[in-house]
Amino acid sequence: MNARIDALRARALRSSRTSDPEAGALKEESLATTEGEPAVMREAKAFAHYCRHRTIVIHPGELIVGSQSCLEYDPVEITVPQIFGRQLFACPWEVSEEVGRLFREGLLNGAGNHTTMDYQTIFAVGFEGLIEKIDERMSRLPDGDPDVDEKRHFLQALQIVAAGYVDFCRRHADCALALAREEEDEERSRELETIAAHCHRVPARPPTSFREACQAIWFCFFFLPDAPGRVDQYLYPFYQQDLDRGTITPNDARELLSCLWIRYFEFAGAQAAVSAHQHLTLGGVQPDGSDASNALTYLCLDVTETLQLQRPQVGLRWNADTPPELLERAVRALRNRSGNPDFCNDEQIVPALVHVGVAPEDARDFSLSGCHEVIVTGKAQMGSVEGFINMPKLLRLALGLEPELGPGADLESIDTEEKLWEALEDAMEFVAEGAHQASLARDARAAAEPGGNLAASLVVSDCIENGRGYTQGGARYNFCNWDIIGIANLVDSLVVIRRFVFASGMLKMVELAEMMRRNWSCSETLRQQAVNRYPHFGNDLEEVDEMAVRLIETFSAILKKRTPFRGGEYILGTTAGGENMHVEFGRVTGATPDGRRDGEPLADSLGAAQGRDRQGVTALLNSVARLPHSLLPTATTLNVKLDPHLIADETGVAKIAALIRGHFLAGGQQCQFNLVDREMLLEAKRNPEQYGDLMVRVAGYSAPFTSLWEDLQDEIIARTGHAVA
Numbered sequence: 001m002n003a004r005i006d007a008l009r010a011r012a013l014r015s016s017r018t019s020d021p022e023a024g025a026l027k028e029e030s031l032a033t034t035e036g037e038p039a040v041m042r043e044a045k046a047f048a049h050y051c052r053h054r055t056i057v058i059h060p061g062e063l064i065v066g067s068q069s070c071l072e073y074d075p076v077e078i079t080v081p082q083i084f085g086r087q088l089f090a091c092p093w094e095v096s097e098e099v100g101r102l103f104r105e106g107l108l109n110g111a112g113n114h115t116t117m118d119y120q121t122i123f124a125v126g127f128e129g130l131i132e133k134i135d136e137r138m139s140r141l142p143d144g145d146p147d148v149d150e151k152r153h154f155l156q157a158l159q160i161v162a163a164g165y166v167d168f169c170r171r172h173a174d175c176a177l178a179l180a181r182e183e184e185d186e187e188r189s190r191e192l193e194t195i196a197a198h199c200h201r202v203p204a205r206p207p208t209s210f211r212e213a214c215q216a217i218w219f220c221f222f223f224l225p226d227a228p229g230r231v232d233q234y235l236y237p238f239y240q241q242d243l244d245r246g247t248i249t250p251n252d253a254r255e256l257l258s259c260l261w262i263r264y265f266e267f268a269g270a271q272a273a274v275s276a277h278q279h280l281t282l283g284g285v286q287p288d289g290s291d292a293s294n295a296l297t298y299l300c301l302d303v304t305e306t307l308q309l310q311r312p313q314v315g316l317r318w319n320a321d322t323p324p325e326l327l328e329r330a331v332r333a334l335r336n337r338s339g340n341p342d343f344c345n346d347e348q349i350v351p352a353l354v355h356v357g358v359a360p361e362d363a364r365d366f367s368l369s370g371c372h373e374v375i376v377t378g379k380a381q382m383g384s385v386e387g388f389i390n391m392p393k394l395l396r397l398a399l400g401l402e403p404e405l406g407p408g409a410d411l412e413s414i415d416t417e418e419k420l421w422e423a424l425e426d427a428m429e430f431v432a433e434g435a436h437q438a439s440l441a442r443d444a445r446a447a448a449e450p451g452g453n454l455a456a457s458l459v460v461s462d463c464i465e466n467g468r469g470y471t472q473g474g475a476r477y478n479f480c481n482w483d484i485i486g487i488a489n490l491v492d493s494l495v496v497i498r499r500f501v502f503a504s505g506m507l508k509m510v511e512l513a514e515m516m517r518r519n520w521s522c523s524e525t526l527r528q529q530a531v532n533r534y535p536h537f538g539n540d541l542e543e544v545d546e547m548a549v550r551l552i553e554t555f556s557a558i559l560k561k562r563t564p565f566r567g568g569e570y571i572l573g574t575t576a577g578g579e580n581m582h583v584e585f586g587r588v589t590g591a592t593p594d595g596r597r598d599g600e601p602l603a604d605s606l607g608a609a610q611g612r613d614r615q616g617v618t619a620l621l622n623s624v625a626r627l628p629h630s631l632l633p634t635a636t637t638l639n640v641k642l643d644p645h646l647i648a649d650e651t652g653v654a655k656i657a658a659l660i661r662g663h664f665l666a667g668g669q670q671c672q673f674n675l676v677d678r679e680m681l682l683e684a685k686r687n688p689e690q691y692g693d694l695m696v697r698v699a700g701y702s703a704p705f706t707s708l709w710e711d712l713q714d715e716i717i718a719r720t721g722h723a724v725a
Contacts, residue, residue, distance in 0.1 A: 017269035043450040044157035048164025106588035114369035117459035118378030151467035173199035210238040227369030264312040275310040276701035281367040284317035291321040305333040319346040339702025342672035345664040352633035371700025374634035380477035443565035446471040478568035486602035492594035531595035538608025540619035573635025576699035610718040617722035625666040
């Protein structure tokens with residue numbers, strides 16, 4: 001890092017984000033002048049008014065500009081960052097009493113939403129090109145269309161939004177020129193003049209250089225701040241062009257990328273511990289399926305390793321033609337202890353997307369968001385997690401252990417495994433319908449927003465052509481994703497029931513259910529047998545892995561009987577998310593047959609339950625690779641805890657790279673690593689003031705270990721640590 005980047009990084013680590021002091025007043029000021037106009041026009045004009053009057057801020061030393069007026073820098077380093085709050089288990093939108101009960105009882109829980117924009121189109125035509133595109137679309141509106149006025153107002157609103165944002169970006173040019181005139185340092189004055197030229201051009205028009213492209217990509221993110229998309233792909237043509245012209249060097253590019261990374265980090269403020277606010281994607285494939293990695297991919301990994309920031313969260317897309325040296329370079333970056341990068345497999349994700357109807361060339365352009373939600377970049381409303389489903393509680397429901405939700409099956413009649421499956425499938429049908437009704441209510445509410453999210457509608461493909469908003473079904477692809485939590489616990493529980501009840505006849509279903517009601521009290525010997533003598537998922541055991549396959553296939557088929565509000569179909573993921581649903585669902589879930597006690601966490605990812613993977617990391621990866629990943633096209637994570645000494649030398653780096661490649665060739669979809677040991681975590685818990693920079697992978701995100709709730713810390717400590725032979 002040079003002196004500029006050192007200073008910007010240090011300042012970012014003191015950043016805090018407060019409420020915007022101008023947003024409310026400026027919006028009300030606009031709304032007061034537009035009474036009687038269509039709601040969508042009023043919303044657009046309020047946004048444009050805000051863009052034209054909000055405070056413009058350019059801080060000393062910046063090369064990429066665009067800051068919230070609500071971003072502050074404290075004079076000293078801030079206190080411990082905070083992760084998201086605890087879950088309240090109440091549906092935050094209006095639903096029926098029956099569906100609301102599913103939320104209150106911890107069978108369902110809501111989740112966030114993530115988006116990406118069509119960077120390629122914006123880089124090709126700019127916001128002014130989007131305005132022209134809207135003009136052309138309006139010229140084709142048929143007079144006889146019953147929705148013609150609604151569509152015209154929607155399209156006009158998008159133009160107002162685009163024009164307002166162009167003015168906002170160009171106001172940075174005016175600010176930079178004013179600062180340049182006052183600047184005594186000649187070099188900084190020239191920098192500000194260059195910044196002004198960039199802000200005058202982008203994103204109104206396409207960038208013409210790498211420096212302009214870096215400013216454009218930040219202004220685009222600032223417009224719709226969520227997932228930055230495939231940064232190395234958007235920027236590479238400008239990088240190579242400027243290298244050929246001799247107008248930039250790799251070190252120049254590294255400095256600009258560092259400025260961009262720092263902007264991503266401080267957008268949420270340093271007090272935001274969760275890394276998933278900005279999930280950036282590297283590598284992958286071209287539209288024709290060939291490897292897309294390039295020189296900028298390596299530079300981005302250099303910056304990620306050097307800055308040691310948990311945001312942006314960086315994901316590397318791997319394919320069969322990914323250069324081995326790139327994979328090893330990415331593994332080497334794990335030494336920075338930020339938890340970056342995570343790894344995902346094009347060879348599984350692309351076919352899974354095609355399987356649900358995505359065109360191959362669009363599927364190959366997927367990117368990551370949030371805690372590892374897969375999105376068809378700039379073309380889909382599918383990065384949203386509608387919510388989470390508590391899978392072990394489905395079994396408790398079937399066994400009559402959730403009286404608030406129903407009596408469950410007649411346990412006396414369950415004398416075969418197939419009858420147990422029938423009872424479980426009945427519970428799945430009941431909860432799937434509840435999830436469906438919750439989705440319909442949530443998505444109808446989102447669609448009722450004027451313009452269906454105008455910002456996203458402007459920059460996501462096909463909303464303009466369809467004349468419908470992003471949340472109204474206007475995007476090219478529309479899917480609803482529910483994440484199923486605790487798969488390993490449910491699988492292990494079914495295996496234990498098979499052993500206790502159907503294979504040995506040691507217990508009747510009624511007796512086992514009573515043990516669950518009593519939280520295993522007076523049954524510790526049997527609980528230990530369930531924990532230590534019976535097989536568990538994550539140990540490369542065909543019997544158990546087949547059970548997991550059947551569970552996912554069964555529940556997927558049940559959910560797909562229903563059609564979401566925006567069309568498309570329901571798809572499954574397994575990520576516990578920043579909501580930490582493996583812990584939160586666990587604390588409201590009673591005892592389960594796998595030996596888990598009331599309140600204990602569920603499995604933290606698609607892998608084994610904590611401490612149950614006892615045959616080594618290869619066995620764990622083999623079990624996960626057997627799962628039907630074609631049914632899990634988004635939001636799937638696998639947490640792997642490895643001995644931190646492995647990456648101390650190049651031999652260890654090569655071993656981890658080979659482990660990732662082998663897992664992906666075998667059929668795995670995603671993996672991410674905690675390179676910490678149990679003793680280190682225990683010491684950090686005892687002396688948190690000495691371990692403020694210790695980062696850990698939690699669910700689909702990284703966070704400082706000391707920022708986590710105590711029960712979440714304990715859950716991470718309980719995960720199995722592996723070595724690699």
